[in-house]
Amino acid sequence: MREIDGGICAVPGVRACGIKRGRYGVAMIACSGYAAGVFTRNRVRAAPIEVTIDHLRRSGGRTEGIIANSGSANAYTGVRGIRDAERMAGIMAGILGCSPEMISVASTGVIGRYLDLDLISSLAKEVVPSLRTSPDASSDAARAIMTTDTRVKEIAVEHEGFHMGGICKGAGMIEPDMATMLAFIYTDADVGPGLYPFLKEAVDVSFNMLTVDGDTSTNDTVLLTSTRMVECDPDSFKEAMEYVCVSLARMIARDGEGATKAMEVEVTGAASSEDARRAAKSIARSNLVKAALYGEDPNWGRIVCAAGRSGAEFDPTKISLSISSSIGSVLLVDRGIIVDGVLEEAKKVMSSDEIFIHIDLGAGAGSARSFGCDLSHEYVNINAKYTT
Known part of the structure; x- marks a missing residue:
């Protein structure tokens, strides 16, 4: 796997651009191919998701492009919201000279506000x-869909002769079952018509294991498009998909609203993979763990507590727990026995801006990892005044 420059534009056949005016932006991506999507499980699902799902169904997965806006989520906007999302697709279709059902639509921003279609059309x-x-076109598109994000999130790889690139946005309202996130992934690899299983599996180990604040957005969208230009081994494709999605998930965790530290939790020794997922998500989701991370406080009991309430089956006397960073690694609990005299060393390890937590439950062979960040004063500041 080789990382390359260019984001989504590292994939031959992809054209992109974007523009931002204050809080409002429009990104456009033009590419002929076949697409599959994974969307939020929130019962309140935004209009662009409903329209995109309908378009993918009507076109048989064929696609010519994506248009996305920031500033308004077009969620909980009723019949007008659906009509506005269709009009957004029509804007892009008119530009590319294709039918609207060949266009996917995505939105991010404030819930319960209608789109300003005149502004979107103008942009x-x-x-x-x-x-x-x-390459800068990919960055422009990624920048156009940023809301509270502080940095562009993009990646591209070359692997076994094919290319894959992705851009995403996401910083807050981030919880497993995806985030307030939009992710657009492109590839020239041809693995046949069955893109969805590969996408779903990659999302399950990346975006669905990501949390910032425990809220699941109305607008979560991950779209994968393939131009089918390069024959590809399915195992190689799976490897690249996971690499790209996990890399983007890590970028979101590092850029969580108000975050000063990224956190990665690895659970091993679980009775099952599902138990490992439960424990990993419970630890990364815990506000007490996140606050301790922010304060560089090696209060490891909060980690054990979060694992214990996750629903995973294990014997507490068999747990081993360690934390590590670029500074070093510290074993805090060894098969149920507290390790004495290491808290000062642990505090030094936690001074890094990226912390790894490893917990072995001693109950089996299941494993999983989750991605998150600390909880700072700035998170409250951002979200206390988000619409004002």
């Missing part, structure tokens, strides 16, 4: 002349 017209294949 789209500005974007069109800049649709291009250069």
